[in-house]
Amino acid sequence: MMMRLPVATAADVARAAGVHASTVSRSLDPLKRNQVKAATRERVLQVAAELGYRPNMTASSLRRRRSNTIGVLISSFSNPIYGEMLHGISGELEPLGYHLLIAELPDDADEHRFSNVIEMMSSRRIDGLICAAARGRDTEILRSVSESGLPVVLCLRWIEATGIARIVNDDALGGALAARHLLSLGHTSILEITGPTDISTFAERARGFHGVLAESSATLVHQIASSSSPSVEEGNRAMAEVLNSGTPLSATAVFAHNDLLAVGALDALTRAGFDCPDQISVVGYNDNPLTGHLNPGLTTIRLQIDRMGREAARTVLAVMSDSARVEPVLSLVPELIIRASTGPPRSPTVAEVETDHSSAWVEENLPSYRA
Amino acid sequence: MMMRLPVATAADVARAAGVHASTVSRSLDPLKRNQVKAATRERVLQVAAELGYRPNMTASSLRRRRSNTIGVLISSFSNPIYGEMLHGISGELEPLGYHLLIAELPDDADEHRFSNVIEMMSSRRIDGLICAAARGRDTEILRSVSESGLPVVLCLRWIEATGIARIVNDDALGGALAARHLLSLGHTSILEITGPTDISTFAERARGFHGVLAESSATLVHQIASSSSPSVEEGNRAMAEVLNSGTPLSATAVFAHNDLLAVGALDALTRAGFDCPDQISVVGYNDNPLTGHLNPGLTTIRLQIDRMGREAARTVLAVMSDSARVEPVLSLVPELIIRASTGPPRSPTVAEVETDHSSAWVEENLPSYRA
DNA sequence: ATGAAAGCGCTAACAG
DNA sequence: CTGTTAGCGCTTTCAT
Numbered sequence: 001m002m003m004r005l006p007v008a009t010a011a012d013v014a015r016a017a018g019v020h021a022s023t024v025s026r027s028l029d030p031l032k033r034n035q036v037k038a039a040t041r042e043r044v045l046q047v048a049a050e051l052g053y054r055p056n057m058t059a060s061s062l063r064r065r066r067s068n069t070i071g072v073l074i075s076s077f078s079n080p081i082y083g084e085m086l087h088g089i090s091g092e093l094e095p096l097g098y099h100l101l102i103a104e105l106p107d108d109a110d111e112h113r114f115s116n117v118i119e120m121m122s123s124r125r126i127d128g129l130i131c132a133a134a135r136g137r138d139t140e141i142l143r144s145v146s147e148s149g150l151p152v153v154l155c156l157r158w159i160e161a162t163g164i165a166r167i168v169n170d171d172a173l174g175g176a177l178a179a180r181h182l183l184s185l186g187h188t189s190i191l192e193i194t195g196p197t198d199i200s201t202f203a204e205r206a207r208g209f210h211g212v213l214a215e216s217s218a219t220l221v222h223q224i225a226s227s228s229s230p231s232v233e234e235g236n237r238a239m240a241e242v243l244n245s246g247t248p249l250s251a252t253a254v255f256a257h258n259d260l261l262a263v264g265a266l267d268a269l270t271r272a273g274f275d276c277p278d279q280i281s282v283v284g285y286n287d288n289p290l291t292g293h294l295n296p297g298l299t300t301i302r303l304q305i306d307r308m309g310r311e312a313a314r315t316v317l318a319v320m321s322d323s324a325r326v327e328p329v330l331s332l333v334p335e336l337i338i339r340a341s342t343g344p345p346r347s348p349t350v351a352e353v354e355t356d357h358s359s360a361w362v363e364e365n366l367p368s369y370r371a
Numbered sequence: 372m373m374m375r376l377p378v379a380t381a382a383d384v385a386r387a388a389g390v391h392a393s394t395v396s397r398s399l400d401p402l403k404r405n406q407v408k409a410a411t412r413e414r415v416l417q418v419a420a421e422l423g424y425r426p427n428m429t430a431s432s433l434r435r436r437r438s439n440t441i442g443v444l445i446s447s448f449s450n451p452i453y454g455e456m457l458h459g460i461s462g463e464l465e466p467l468g469y470h471l472l473i474a475e476l477p478d479d480a481d482e483h484r485f486s487n488v489i490e491m492m493s494s495r496r497i498d499g500l501i502c503a504a505a506r507g508r509d510t511e512i513l514r515s516v517s518e519s520g521l522p523v524v525l526c527l528r529w530i531e532a533t534g535i536a537r538i539v540n541d542d543a544l545g546g547a548l549a550a551r552h553l554l555s556l557g558h559t560s561i562l563e564i565t566g567p568t569d570i571s572t573f574a575e576r577a578r579g580f581h582g583v584l585a586e587s588s589a590t591l592v593h594q595i596a597s598s599s600s601p602s603v604e605e606g607n608r609a610m611a612e613v614l615n616s617g618t619p620l621s622a623t624a625v626f627a628h629n630d631l632l633a634v635g636a637l638d639a640l641t642r643a644g645f646d647c648p649d650q651i652s653v654v655g656y657n658d659n660p661l662t663g664h665l666n667p668g669l670t671t672i673r674l675q676i677d678r679m680g681r682e683a684a685r686t687v688l689a690v691m692s693d694s695a696r697v698e699p700v701l702s703l704v705p706e707l708i709i710r711a712s713t714g715p716p717r718s719p720t721v722a723e724v725e726t727d728h729s730s731a732w733v734e735e736n737l738p739s740y741r742a
Numbered sequence: 743a744t745g746a747a748a749g750c751g752c753t754a755a756c757a758g
Numbered sequence: 759c760t761g762t763t764a765g766c767g768c769t770t771t772c773a774t
Contacts, residue, residue, distance in 0.1 A: 009751060020761050025753055037759060054494045058438065059751035062429045062766050077458040080451050080660070087448040090475045099491065102473050104461045120470065123425045263664050288661065289451070293603075293634050295666030380767060391745050396769055408743055430767035433750045 008051035017047040024048065028055065061125055070316060071121035072102045075133040080289055081305055085132060085156065088309025096317070101126060105133040107196065108228060115141045122150055128316040132156040136198035151319035155312035157200045165319055167312040167330045171201050174301040174334040175208030175255075178283045181299070181336055182253045183216050185344050187281065191221040191251035193238050193261045195230040202230075202257050205285060209255060221251050230257060235264025243272045252280060252345035259284035259291050259300055266298075266341070277343035287337055297339030304332045379422035388418040395419070399426065432496055441687060442492035443473045446504040451659055452676055456503060456527065459680025467688070472497060476504040478567065479599060486512045493521055499687040503527040507569035522690035526683035528571045536690055538683040538701045542572050545672040545705040546579030546626075549654045550587075552670070552707055553624045556715050558652065559589045562622035564596040564609050564632045573601075573628050576656060580626060592622050596632055606635025614643045623651060623716035630655035630662050630671055637669075637712070648714035658708055668710030675703045 014021040019040060026032040027044040036044075047053075061067040070093055074082040090100060101124060103117045114133075118141065121129065128151040134142060139159045146152040146164050154166040182190055192209060195202035213220050223238055235256055243249060254269075256262035262284030266276055274280045276296055284291065287302035311330055318326045385392040390411060397403040398415040407415075418424075432438040441464055445453040461471060472495060474488045485504075489512065492500065499522040505513060510530045517523040517535050525537040553561055563580060566573035584591050596609040606627055614620060625640075627633035633655030637647055645651045647667055655662065658673035682701055689697045 010753090011751075021751085022753065022762085023760060026760085029753085035759070040759080054490050056433075056751050057491075057495045058429060058432045059766090060753075062427075062433050062750090062768090063752045063754080065766075067429065077454040077461060078451075080449075080454060083448040083451060083454045086473075087475065090448060094474070099495075100473055102457075102471055103465070104458065119425055120428075123428045124470075125427070125429050259661075263661065267664070290630075290634065290659065290661045290665065293638070293665050294661065295664065381769095382767075392767085393746085393769070394744060397744085400769085406743070411743080427767050430750090431769075433752090434767080434769045436750075 008048075008053040010053070010055065013044065013048045013051055013053045016051065017044045019044060024053075025055075065125065066127050067125040068097055069099050069101050069124065069126050070313070071118075071126040071129045072100055073105050073117065073129070073131045073133040074102065075105055075107050077104055081156075081286055081303075082132065084305040085309040085312075088306040089130060089313045090309075091306075092310045092313035093317075098127070098317075107133070107135060107199065111137050111141060114138050118145055127151070128153070128320050130155050130312050130316055132312075134159045134200075135196075136160075136200075151316055151323060153312050153316040153319060155308060159200065163328075165315050165326050165328050165330075167308055167315055168200070168332070169303045169308065169334050170331045171204035171334070172208030172211070174285060174303070175205040175210075176212045177208075177301060177334065177336040178205075178255050178285070179209045179212035179216075181338065181342065182255065182281065182283065183212065183218060185253075185281065185342060187253040187345050188216075188218045189221070189251045190218055190253045190255060191223055191242065191249075193223050193235060193254065193256040193265055195257040195261070196228075205257050219250075230261045232260045232264040232267070235261035235266075236268045237264070239265035239268035240272075243268060249274075249280075253342070254280065254282045256282065256284050259286050259288040259298060262298060262300070262341075263291075263294065276341055279346055281342040281345070283342060292337075292339060294341075296341045299339045299342040300337050302335045302337050304334075308332055378427075379419075379424040381424070381426065384415065384419045384422055384424045387422065388415045390415060395424075396426075436496065437498050438496040439468055440470050440472050440495065440497050441684070442489075442495075442497040442500045443471055444476050444488065444500070444502045444504040445473065446476055446478050448475055452527075452657055452674075453503065455676040456680040456683075459677040460501060460684045461680075462677075463681045463684035464688075469498070469688075478504070478506060478570065482508050482512060485509050489516055498522070499524070499691050501526050501683050501687055503683075505530050505571075506567075507531075507571075522687055522694060524683050524687040524690060526679060530571065534699075536686050536697050536699050538679055538686055539571070539703070540674045540679065540705050541702045542575035542705070543579030543582070545656060545674070546576040546581075547583045548579075548672060548705065548707040549576075549626050549656070550580045550583035552709065552713065553626065553652065553654065554583065554587050554589060556624075556652065556713060558624040558716050559587075560592070560622045561589055561624045561626060562592040562594055562613065562620075564594050564606060564625065564627040564636055566596065566601040566628040566632070567599075576628050590621075596628070601629050601632050603631045603635040603638070606632035606637075607639045608635070610636035610639035611643075614639060620645075620651075624713070625651065625653045627653065627655050630657050630659040630669060633669060633671070633712075634662075634665065637665075647712055650717050652713040652716070654713060663708075663710060665712075667712045670710045670713040671708050673706045673708050675705075679703055 010021040010024045013024045023036060024044055027036050027041045033041060072089060101121055105114060105117055130153050132155040134154055134157045139161055142159060143161045152164050154164055156168060158166040158168050194206055197203045223242060254265050256265055262282050266282050269280050276282055284298045284300035287300045291298040291300055381392045381395045384395045394407060395415055398407050398412045404412060443460060472492055476485060476488055501524050503526040505525055505528045510532055513530060514532045523535050525535055527539060529537040529539050565577055568574045594609055594613060596605050625636050627636055633653050637653050640651050647653055655669045655671035658671045662669040662671055686697060
């Protein structure tokens with residue numbers, strides 16, 4: 001199968017077909033093809049195919065002032081949640097002829113770096129931006145970018161900026177689900193391992209969690225895990241620090257802001273001789289791949305990541321075409337996945353312990369992938 | 372909708388600075404800035420900063436016939452291996468001012484789709500292509516693309532095409548490591564769950580695995596898992612099929628071509644009452660995140676994915692600047708990670724069973740990420 | 743050291 | 759319907 005790179009230009013095709021370059025352009029434009037006589041168009045398409053003509057998108061972008069490219073900002077390629085999200089975005093956008101300019105923006109990068117990346121993207125004339133890496137400190141930049149006319153959609157993480165559409169998970173609800181689950185099991189002394197709170201996802205998880213606890217008689221031991229990276233190591237370190245603090249562990253349950261922190265905490269607890277779930281319950285967040293197969297299977301909060309990506313993609317297109325009538329906020333509902341890492345506390349506190357294990361169990365639905 | 376602020380052009384800066392646009396261009400070009408008198412350059416930079424001037428990369432690309440963009444083809448965003456790889460590629464390329472145009476190309480897509488994506492990328496004037504999604508059937512296309520002059524580097528997966536650089540893992544060695552490990556434990560009847568063999572990674576794993584077995588007295592039960600998707604479900608299905616076939620399971624060990632297949636197989640085995648590793652050993656491949664925390668921890672093959680991405684990035688730059696003197700093949704060495712899912716067979720066959728559990732154990736080194 | 747001129751390849755606007 | 763004209767914004771000769 002011979003295939004050559006676009007070396008023929010519209011002018012070449014025009015010459016070979018005996019027409020003008022603009023007629024070539026029109027013949028290939030789906031919106032203008034019927035401005036061309038069918039016979040002429042046929043001939044142009046025929047010649048174009050023979051020469052292997054592909055319009056030069058760079059020239060087209062320059063002239064049309066649009067690139068059919070959507071910029072996407074993520075905080076890390078290594079986090080499977082972003083893979084899932086990009087899958088959704090890509091699945092929605094590629095069939096429509098849009099392509100993705102993706103940049104990784106680590107959470108410890110400063111705002112300067114952040115605005116540099118955005119400027120680089122807009123200098124490439126992206127038609128819209130999906131930002132899934134926003135931190136509190138980026139509010140001003142994002143607001144001014146949005147006000148300058150670039151269609152922006154916040155995805156996953158939001159910031160305080162009215163006028164910017166956001167597609168997020170209801171993380172406050174997620175935090176509340178975790179809290180209610182632990183309370184319903186009878187836990188009254190709970191430890192929380194948080195992520196960086198200038199990021200909405202973590203701030204909201206904490207808010208929802210605290211809201212529910214405040215209305216109960218349960219006690220919260222608050223433990224900041226990391227202003228840096230919510231990883232297995234970090235969860236391990238945070239938990240070990242508590243365990244080695246001298247005071248015996250009063251908590252009978254742990255809520256970690258993501259699955260990795262939870263796994264790390266579980267490691268530390270297991271090494272310290274605690275049995276999960278008999279002596280300590282652990283709840284994670286995100287429902288990462290394989291969390292259902294851990295030892296024990298991790299109770300966690302599942303998010304609609306793929307759908308979030310798809311909705312963000314649809315929304316950025318909507319903002320591009322008519323920003324006025326775009327629903328500014330879509331908050332997706334998370335789901336509690338109960339597995340084996342949570343159970344009643346060692347010494348159940350009083351009365352009715354609702355063990356909703358059986359009723360709320362949700363069938364596994366892991367993504368499929370290969371190497 | 373607020374209008375996009377009129378961005379300053381080089382002409383605007385030139386007018387405000389009292390110079391010609393070409394002087395603006397030269398003042399900002401790192402390679403030509405010393406062709407401009409220092410005083411003039413200062414003034415230009417000053418004005419450019421005041422006006423917030425950013426060169427329009429689209430125009431620049433059109434004129435210079437290069438885009439500072441590298442195309443990357445992956446088979447699925449959902450596979451964490453690609454996240455890791457993109458992290459490496461991005462980490463290497465972004466600091467040098469290159470950006471990534473990434474496209475997802477599912478393994479079940481036809482060659483037509485494949486060449487469409489490549490043409491779309493080259494119509495955007497990508498400066499080079501890193502292909503990590505190649506299947507056997509794409510050989511012709513990739514060869515002709517490479518021969519047409521676009522710098523191409525194969526990453527992760529290779530095809531039969533001399534003249535195209537490749538950065539891959541030594542998957543044959545990986546397969547051999549798995550085989551030697553199982554043989555050293557004393558297994559003599561082994562089942563293999565393969566991935567699609569028109570993809571080099573899986574074909575090589577099988578080749579290396581078979582090579583070692585052929586020199587032993589062990590028997591292989593060959594089981595094709597999927598021409599489609601090597602997922603948990605697929606491993607589950609494949610294993611269940613064997614277990615339900617009527618004949619009792621003769622194998623005492625399973626080698627799955629990736630971790631997901633292994634986890635699925637393990638599920639099916641556990642449900643059928645087999646204890647791992649006492650009654651059945653399982654080896655996976657890839658060392659996905661959290662596999663070390665599974666129940667039991669999964670013995671698997673770890674790859675240098677991040678490094679592979681970095682090397683691929685460096686290599687594509689090398690091909691772009693001087694394709695003649697590029698080392699055409701880099702094969703990275705995989706590593707056996709022994710965990711709890713493998714042990715001696717139920718009825719050890721004869722003599723010296725080398726249990727290398729303790730000696731070859733490797734410290735966990737999971738990537739850190741957050742949501 | 744700087745300016746003038748000439749496009750890169752495409753498409754919108756305007757004729758006819 | 760189709761051709762002509764005129765750039766998009768930048769970089770590169772080629773002069774000076």
